Structure formats: structure tokens, C-alpha cells
Amino acid sequence: QLRLQESGPGLVKPSETLSLSCAVSGGSVSRNNFPWAWMRQPPGKGPEWIGAFLYDGNTVYTPSLQSRVAISVDTSKNHLSLKLRSVTAADTAVYYCACHPASLLDSWGQGVLVTVSS
């Protein structure tokens, strides 16, 4: 059974880069038929899809974050990464990684809270 675990600093200063990792166990990120995605959920609000690393090696991002975000896969470490540059308080959220969301194979991590504050 696939398991995902997010990790990263819980506090990031404004204007800095948020870097998160998603460790995958029970499966491989190198399989080429699984899209891997990041979502986030600001406190008290609904989830937001950030972007995905697709099975063909391409990445897609939500337009509002596209200029600041990068999603990548490290097959040697079997993990998924998220980098979000120039963060502000509006980026404070619980960040989730997921494999093949909205499908029979849907699997999410438990989420990690990241607070942007000086």
C-alpha cells in the first residue's frame, strides 16, 4: 500500500523559499503512470491544487502560482519535492502531496502545516 509523508520546516520567513519533501513508501516515484501532485489548504479554507508532476515527465501548475513554484521528483530518494519562492503570509497553509488523486489509486499524505511569518 502506497504511503506518503510530507516533511519540511513549519515556519518560513516572508520572501524566502518554502521547500517541502514528500517521502513515498510502498511504491516508486519512477513508475511512469502515476501523476504526483501537491495541494494546499489555508486555515479555515478549502483545498487548492498547486500542480503536478505527470507520468510523461512534464509538470503543470495552477496559474496563480506558476511563476513561483516548482515540483520535481527525485527517483534516487523516492520522493517528491515542492519549492515555492517569495512566500508571503497568504502562502500559510497545510500542504499535502498526493499520488494519482481523484482516481482508484488516490493516496494522500497527512499534510504538513507551513506558517509564513517573520
Add this chain to the structure above:
Amino acid sequence: AIQMTQYPSSLSASVGDRVTFTCRASQGIRSDLAWYQQKPGRAPQLLIYAASKLQSGVPSRFSGSGSATYFTLTISSLQPEDFATYYCLQDHNFPWTFGQGTRVEMK
């Protein structure tokens, strides 16, 4: 981006009630819609994908229907563990987009 609108934003119901809520897409998305349940402090859990397919392990009291721009999620007999917030997600076009949620509260 495709806009997803859920309504109502909240509803009050009792154990045993049949409840239905709705998700509308701003353009046609065929059957590319999923429903998630979320409880406080937990990650969203998939209930339905492809508009009407029940995710493995999800009780049969949950059902989804619809296509194109109009979708519904029905709980045939509300159970105590079903008080939660429900979100729809379209996976038809990038960027995928969520609805704003329907919160089911105890009457």
C-alpha cells in the same frame, strides 16, 4: 480555469437523514469529477471518482451522479461519522479545481 460551485455551503441534518448536495462546473467536464470528505485536522478522503464510481472501502450509502456541469453527492442515511465537510474536485482540465465545500452539521 474551470470554476466549481458547491451548494449549499452548509446544511444541518440528523442521523438517518438522506442528504444531497450539489457541485456545478462553469463549463462541461464530462464525468471528470471527484468527491472528498474532510474531517478537522485530517487530509481529504476520496469518496467518489469519475462522478459516480465508489472508491474502494467507502460505504455504499454514498453515491454520486451527474455529468457535464451538474453533479450531486447523496448520503442515503446519514451516520454520525458523516458529519464533515465535502469538496468536489474537477480533474477534467488543468488546473484542477476544488469547490468551496459543503459542511454537514448535526441538527
